[in-house]
Amino acid sequence: MIRQQQTKRALGSEIVLTLRGDAAALPGLFELLWREIGLFEHTFSRFLPDSELTIVNQQAGLPTSVSPEFERLLHVALELSQKTDGLFNPLILPALQQAGYKGSWPTPDVQGLAPDYSGSHVAPASEIIVANGTVQLPAGTALDFGGIGKGYLLDQLASILAVEGCRDFWLSLGGDLVMDGYDEADEAWRVSIARADGNGMAAQVAATHGERLAVATSGITKRRGPGWHHLIDPRTNRPAKTDVLTATVCDASATNADVFAKCLVLLGSADAADFVKRHNLPRTVLQIQAKADTIEVQTRGL
């Protein structure tokens, strides 16, 4: 048994794949994972002119045939939008671009690279029609899976590994992680949660018995300009005004963890506790901007 790790940049982030297993089997597993990531990017990237997502967006207002994979992710997104009372809205892209268009290329976030939907409007996700392989977006809107894609893909990758018999791994897509099994010391993987100010770690979390666990962190610490960050509040269509610098959610599902982490940031510390209780989130970490230059770390269930 060996542990092997591969890193690469894709989906606009650093991807780290760490697997433990038989030396002969690992190369094939890595190849499988990278291929899956490439396919996902090709289907769901809003930066690629020929991705399925771009085609759907270009046909907003008209019924468009989509692949089973696209329909599946869209169903999951719509479910989570309903579950979070619209706090997660996959149609938020126009507002994101309107808020961030000032920070256009060549800043590292390459805001100017994607097709421009800043002239479109935001509609409730409930207005999307999807059935039997066809999707119809409300006219003048644009869809994006940025708020859910990484978590969803992590769940897919973890499922692939389970089917292939790989029991011990951790995978990271830009800081959102899923892990299963044990490390080489036969202990459950331990994940550190970075401090919001970048100085060290705020907390650590591990799966109790090596069961599958996803850890997703969202926040407003990656700024694209003064007073601007990339988390848009669907209630205002503007960058969220919140005292939560970062929120980390641990859940068996990376998809849920991804979406719920963003929701906690949007809600702010005052309303986050209620959300955590309502959705029964077992383990969370909130890093809150307390007095000037002070970060308060609130952990629950760790």
Place this chain on the structure above:
Amino acid sequence: MKQYRLTNRQQQGRMVVLTMRPATPRARFEFRAGQYIAVGFKRFGRRSPMRCFSLTNAPNGEGELQIAFRGQGDFTRSLAALQSGAELFVGGPYGSFTVPADQHHSLVYLAAGIGITPFMSLLRRQIQVGSQLPVTLLYSCRTLDDIPFAPELLQMAKDHSWLTLRFLVDQAPGTFRPHPAVIPGKLTSEIVMEFCDPNADYYICGPPGYNKQAVAMLHENGIMSSQIATEAFGQGNRLQIAGFAAQNLVYSLTAAALMVSVGGIFTLSNLRHKTSTAATTAQSVQQTAPATSAGPDSTTTTPTPAPTVTAPSTSGTAVTPTPPSPSPTPTYYQPPVSSVS
């Protein structure tokens, strides 16, 4: 080796920029824009191997040195993780990828990826001395995402009319141009013809494959070998190809010292190349950086139960390239960290 201290660390996208100052006044040395240095550091109390990096700053008389790199391998990741105040060991300066002080022909810089680094030093130096010599920079990148020094280069082009700047972006979507300076696609003979001056001097820096093809394109357009200087970047050891394509100078302290001592004859005006046969058909430059769907940027392997750490070189003055291991040797493992994506 001279002792330096890390004074500043900056992260610009995926690129790390380190600034260092001499630990003592005697450690200070002067360099010329376009040259490179060898850098090592201490790890687990022992000296690491040395690696070469182009200097990106212009000489400022205070001995300050600046390098930029992407933390993709074990060495560069460890280097990127150093904190302010860390001790560094510096050898050099080396190299002849420099512009003579009496240069009067216009300049064309062809860069690919992180090969932009020596050109940053050359451009900053030109600004520093107030030269108005026309410069065209054609900078080839794989994607629009995270191009090293892009904002600064754009500002330079805006502030200095002598600089013509174009980004040639291989994976820019379709004909989408987020900025007038962006040209979707790779470097081609046609682009060379459009932007290049038959009387200019040419400097090329990138992976060996890119350099070879760029030189071929220049020859196709009637540019003489005596007008061309190249500097090749490779993974691991640096290949200093001072205009003689047939010779690969694998970096070692001995070889570098030899280059320094004979470097005087490698200035652009003295280069004597063999004239290579120009290709008769246009060809585009192949970026050697891997596409998204290709292999990983890095792989580390760890046997269970405990990882083995490769001990860095402890030799005090002799510096040799690290030989390839017969089997994967784990030296760096990135532990799981959850952060804002």
